[in-house]
Amino acid sequence: MPQKHFKTLPQRRTRRLPSWFRVNPTTNEHYLTIRHLLKEKRLHTVCEEAACPNRFECWSRKTATFMILGDVCTRACGFCDVTFGRPVGVDYDEPARLAEVVATLGLVYVVITSVNRDELSDGGASVFAESIRQIKLRVPGCRVEVLIPDFQGEEAALEVVLDAHPYVLGHNIETVPRLYPLVRPQAKYNRSLQVLRWAHERGQVTKSAMMLGLGERLEEVHAAMEDLARVGCDILTLGQYLQPTDRHLPVSEFIHPDAFVGLAREGKRMGFQHVEAGPLVRSSYHAESAPISIGTSKNLLRGPIAT
Numbered sequence: 001m002p003q004k005h006f007k008t009l010p011q012r013r014t015r016r017l018p019s020w021f022r023v024n025p026t027t028n029e030h031y032l033t034i035r036h037l038l039k040e041k042r043l044h045t046v047c048e049e050a051a052c053p054n055r056f057e058c059w060s061r062k063t064a065t066f067m068i069l070g071d072v073c074t075r076a077c078g079f080c081d082v083t084f085g086r087p088v089g090v091d092y093d094e095p096a097r098l099a100e101v102v103a104t105l106g107l108v109y110v111v112i113t114s115v116n117r118d119e120l121s122d123g124g125a126s127v128f129a130e131s132i133r134q135i136k137l138r139v140p141g142c143r144v145e146v147l148i149p150d151f152q153g154e155e156a157a158l159e160v161v162l163d164a165h166p167y168v169l170g171h172n173i174e175t176v177p178r179l180y181p182l183v184r185p186q187a188k189y190n191r192s193l194q195v196l197r198w199a200h201e202r203g204q205v206t207k208s209a210m211m212l213g214l215g216e217r218l219e220e221v222h223a224a225m226e227d228l229a230r231v232g233c234d235i236l237t238l239g240q241y242l243q244p245t246d247r248h249l250p251v252s253e254f255i256h257p258d259a260f261v262g263l264a265r266e267g268k269r270m271g272f273q274h275v276e277a278g279p280l281v282r283s284s285y286h287a288e289s290a291p292i293s294i295g296t297s298k299n300l301l302r303g304p305i306a307t
Contacts, residue, residue: 017254066110066113068094068112068113069091069094072086072087073085073116074115078185078248079174079249086119090120090127092127094127095127095134096134099131099134102142109143110142110143110145111147112132112147113147114127116186122156125161128160129164143167145166145207146166146168147172148161149171150171153195162199166204168205169199171196171199172208172283173193173210175216176220176221176223178216182214193228197232200232200233205234205235206233207234207236207283208233209237210237211241212238212239212241213240213255222266229271235272235275236275236276237276237277237281238260238275257279
């Protein structure tokens with residue numbers, strides 16, 4: 001892949017996006033329906049909390065990534081617009097309300113993520129598991145993907161989620177190891193890899209994501225991809241980082257679409273079963289497009305296919 005696509009830009013917030021990164025924020029009845037239901041049921045989505053540029057498209061397609069365990073995170077990552085602070089309590093009725101919304105919308109594929117809840121003994125794993133169970137109960141044909149935190153490396157917490165049989169288990173490494181002190185100061189690169197390794201060893205379909213444009217070097221991206229392949233990660237997504245506010249890390253570089261094509265090709269060569277790469281790609285963007293055969297073959301190792 002040509003190195004020129006990784007040209008470094010000034011270290012400041014860029015107000016003007018490249019021509020290939022324009023988003024047309026259109027809405028329709030599906031978008032308005034989801035927005036109304038979320039407000040009525042007191043639910044959060046990462047689409048809004050993280051200011052995702054795809055929220056208009058996804059909501060208009062009747063898809064959303066639900067964010068459980070509140071909207072206050074115990075970690076202050078340099079890239080994320082979710083509120084940092086001290087969460088108060090756990091809403092144990094949330095899984096049932098989430099399942100009700102999924103049933104009302106008639107969704108067939110759901111992604112569930114959360115803030116970090118490091119103050120909880122299990123990091124919120126039990127709420128993830130109950131959310132999966134409630135959705136399966138209300139909508140038996142719905143496939144549930146989860147995007148989990150690292151649970152501070154507690155294997156027992158991960159097992160709680162795995163025992164609920166998610167269809168896909170995602171955990172994002174986000175960036176290359178060198179940038180962790182800036183991007184994920186309260187996380188550990190090797191710990192994130194270990195979470196994915198544990199899940200893979202139990203026959204679970206696994207997924208991870210990286211943001212590009214934070215100052216990483218091309219060879220570092222390749223090395224991180226190789227690390228993910230070594231721990232058995234099945235699905236990889238690569239997207240462009242955007243600075244949500246002036247308080248967050250600046251965009252160091254805008255990656256050309258051709259570079260993403262090259263990285264996707266490289267990912268397939270490394271053995272990933274599915275690679276989604278592009279400027280607008282986020283970890284849950286077009287999540288349902290990953291080949292169903294991945295989930296079918298690997299979930300058979302754990303028992304019943306997660307439906």
